[in-house]
Amino acid sequence: MTDTTIGVDTGGTFTDVIKLTEDGRLQTHKLLSTPDDPSQAIGEGVDAILSDGELPREVIHGTTVATNALLERQGAKVGFVTTAGFEDLLWMRRQNRPRLYALNVEVDPPLVEEGLCFGVDARMDAAGEVIEPLTDDEIEGIVQQLRDAGVEAVVVSLLHSYANPDHEQQLVAALRACDEDWHVTGSCEVTATFREYERSSTAVINGYVGPVMGRYLQRLSGRLDETERLEVLQSHGGRATADHAARLPVHTVLSGPAGGVVGALKAAEDLGIDRIISFDMGGTSTDVSLADGEPTLTEEGAIGGFALQIPIIDIYTVGAGGGSIADIDPGGALRVGPRSAGADPGPVAYGRGGREPTVTDAHAVLGSLRPDRFLGGRMSLDADGAREAVQKLATKLGAGVEETARGILDVADAAMARAIKVISLERGHDPRDYTLVSFGGAGGLHACRLAETLEMSTVLVPRNPGLLSAVGMLRAEPRRMYSKTVLRGLQACLGGDDHTWLREAMQRLETRASQKMGDGELKLGWTASLRYEGQSFSIPVEVDWRADDEKWSDPTTDFEQEHQRLYGYRAEGRGVELVDLRLEARRPAPDVVAGGQHQHAGGGDGTGEMETVSVDLGDGPEEVSVVERSELSEGDEMEGPAVITEYSGTTVVLAGWTVQVKAGHLLLEQVGR
């Protein structure tokens, strides 16, 4: 049997299957997704890509099953068990309203029905001391109430369980011992961190999507019964086993976008680039994320309006994409988005009934989108229709049609530049030190312009940008994360009573990680979240601590330097508090895809036909070379202005930039920078 690894991305209209062949080449297969049961397309795709007699060793996939169940509210009937007096916890949220100036205050209802929240008479204090014990009668009463309610999943989240999980664990154990087919989640199994609403919300998402995910994974493993390992990409960019995903499906809710970021990082790695800003511009929105060798993680995320307090890749989304509609606001300024023409009817240029001008239509007017080469020539654009729609807006603005089209792009760029500033400048990173890695249908059209606005001098457009997520799945590492709230003074943790207590807690997590991740080379790394005593927001600092070590190094200096970098000052002499510890356990993925050694599927001979047409790239019409990407070969180099077209997108190379094919990717560099 050969060692075959397969990556599958099921995010969109198509399911992309990508196989790493024995000689290090990538083989791809694309088929229509089967949204009612995504496992069907995956099963068929995997079968189709395998040669006779070949068996897959690993299948790694990203799934939107949990995400869709959550966003479409098709999840399980969940019973929520919490400390008595706090049954409404999920309704209280943080008591703020989502929109400041809306007269109609709208708040998303929780994922649990009002009658399915149960209070337990038992109480811990903040130090983890029992104030009111949990009795067997109380446990029996809760179990009975849940039976009567006929729930499919149960989530237990008690106050201060991060400090002492005893009560919560007793309840969870009792619930699991029942002969009921419940998916049971204890909040501390998901995240042992403080802040009751956020922890409970995260645990409830887990319970809500749990049964759906379990059924799905069961169907999938049935279809892939000859696969040795079935794995799922996690929202933090690592992968985990199907068993783990069934138990803790909340970790997969952002698995799709995570695949893109991992893929972008790996593509950059092929060229020896570590620092990237990934830029995924789709039809209705744009995702940006900053990475420095590793994706940036956050534990302050949200999905569908619900708090998510687990490590996820820090992706910032802005409502501007190819389908964003351009309009004039009541004060007379040009607006682009957040309204979108979506995929249906889509931009006017798609000729499917869209009437209002979009970003895509502006490109069609200016010629940067070639009507005859859209989707590799499989669809033609209605450039006249697009022009007509932009003309109407131009008349309202009292401007020319090209001027208006350029304006639409400038305004869309402003929104995206702002998003990139949020993830870079606002967090103490200078975008000029980063490479913009562009993918998504509309990314290549804007990447060069955006780079100029932000004074970034390098842009990378990966090969097969449409398959980037699938490649990301294939190349992701097995990884797990465990968090533990500490909330003690840092100095007390470095020695003394807290030190002993903490080492024991860390030991338990290190052991758990080793058990769960199996044998083999395992890298363990601890990150300490630190803050000055009295602050609320902590800063993650990597530490070289191990549970076995008697002595730990003092990270105060690193923390203060980071505080200075982020906020412009340090408060020397003030006590530092250890808020959370996070363990990351990872097994390095074998470096399966070395850069540059495999050809693009449609590799040309470099003499491909090029045409020269008039395109307006921002300074009026000019003669621009247009070339099909498949006609470019490794090492080919061109100067801008140029337009490179391919099935999954169009890349604009502005004047003053060069483009080179390296390791199959397009590397755009600004001349003289």
Place this chain on the structure above:
Amino acid sequence: MNPIELEIYRNLFASIAEEMGVVLMRSSFSPNIKERRDFSCAIFDAGGEMVAQAAHIPVHLGSTPMSVAAARESVQMGPGDHVVLNDPYAGGTHLPDITFVSPVCDDEGQPVFYVANRAHHADVGGATPGSLGLSKSVDEEGIRIPPTRWDEQLEDQIAEASRTPQERRGDLKAQIAANRRGIARLSEEIRRRKAALFDAAESLQNHSERFMENLLDEMPDGTWSFEDELEGDGVDSGPIPIRAKLTIDGDRAVVDFSNSAGQVKGPVNVPKAVTVSATLYVFRCLADETLPSNGGYMRRIEVRTEKGTVVDAEPPAPVAIGNVETSQRITDVVMGALAKALPDRIPAASCGTMNNLTVGGTDPRHGGKSFAYYETIAGGSGAGPGYHGASAVHTHMTNTLNTPVEALEHSYPFRVERYGIRRGSGGEGRFEGGSGVVRSYRFGSDATVTVMTERRTSGPWGLAGGQGGRPGVNLLIRADGTEEKLDAKQVVEVEPGDRLEMKTPGGGGWGSRNEAD
């Protein structure tokens, strides 16, 4: 400036103000700033008119421009200067809100922009922990700072005045850091964009003015009046009427509060800045959410007050609570007047109080270290034409977050025993008002508890035949089981084992229940 550049620059200025806010929130020490986000950041032009404000807390909308005006009048600012103030009678609102104004200077050292941030400090001295007590004069409310150039001596003075000096020093550093970030970003943009940046600031203000002109133009012309009241000031007996006369005349609006009650002995008075903020907030709600928050639209709305009234107090009237309570009632009366002009747009009254609670004392768990804790509790929002109110949300002039119970119990010597929806407290109607909140506390040490609340006698009003929401209740249950119903505004000493239960008002209903669809 063309419509395209306008939008690009709107993004640019707004992102700088937002970034200032991130620095302030993440590096500060007061729960009010870091957890509850009771702060705001803004950019002003050389003439002191607002260019951009981050979407933070509405009550600061119209009042920060007055701080900048006061700072510019009093201090000749140059590179590196920061001007600090909190005096309600010289550009401030109430003493806990400390404002920093800093110039962005050109090569000659002349201010070309100003950045400002205001943040609610947990304690600035005065007679009561948290500086929100039943004062009878502004001088009892804490340290009062007229516009003053920042130096370390001033930091020492503020720290010495406060019950929590270390926390004050940290917050003040965070406020300076926020302004420095704003100055750095604006300086970069001036270098990069030169004159275009100044044109853009002016064009954005004009754009916002046109936005409001169009909005007012579409409203019917006429004059409408509305009256509501504060129940009391905690010192004298109430009620204290607040009256608004709204006039829409073409593309201008005038809101006249002259006929409101005279200033009172207790701390519910407000300086005019707060009245202006509340009024601007209401008009801001009528506009599209994309209306750029700057001085432009404010030009179209005139606020008239009479000096010496509760809505435009003169020194030394106490003002500690006015900013949080009276501001809500001013919002209600402007809404009420507008409801007559636009019966199909305006919702019934919301909770109408921030349900302020302050607990101060010493913490036996930490060697008797003193603490001052402040929080506000949500209520129900008013129902409107076509929608029910929401339960357990902060409404109108505030949008602060709660303090997580786990964070609170970790830091302070008392516990929360119940936190939930107060079912049935929303006003009935074709559309029902949102429900208020029940939150109860058990104290673990001797402490001074201050409740500052409103809508305890009668609830928020309904509209178009809808019923009012239920009024709130403040109940103290002593360790021995004795119950005491507290006044709407009261300072009380508690002992270990005592319990406080706060029930907050629901929102008003909209439309008669029996009305056929």
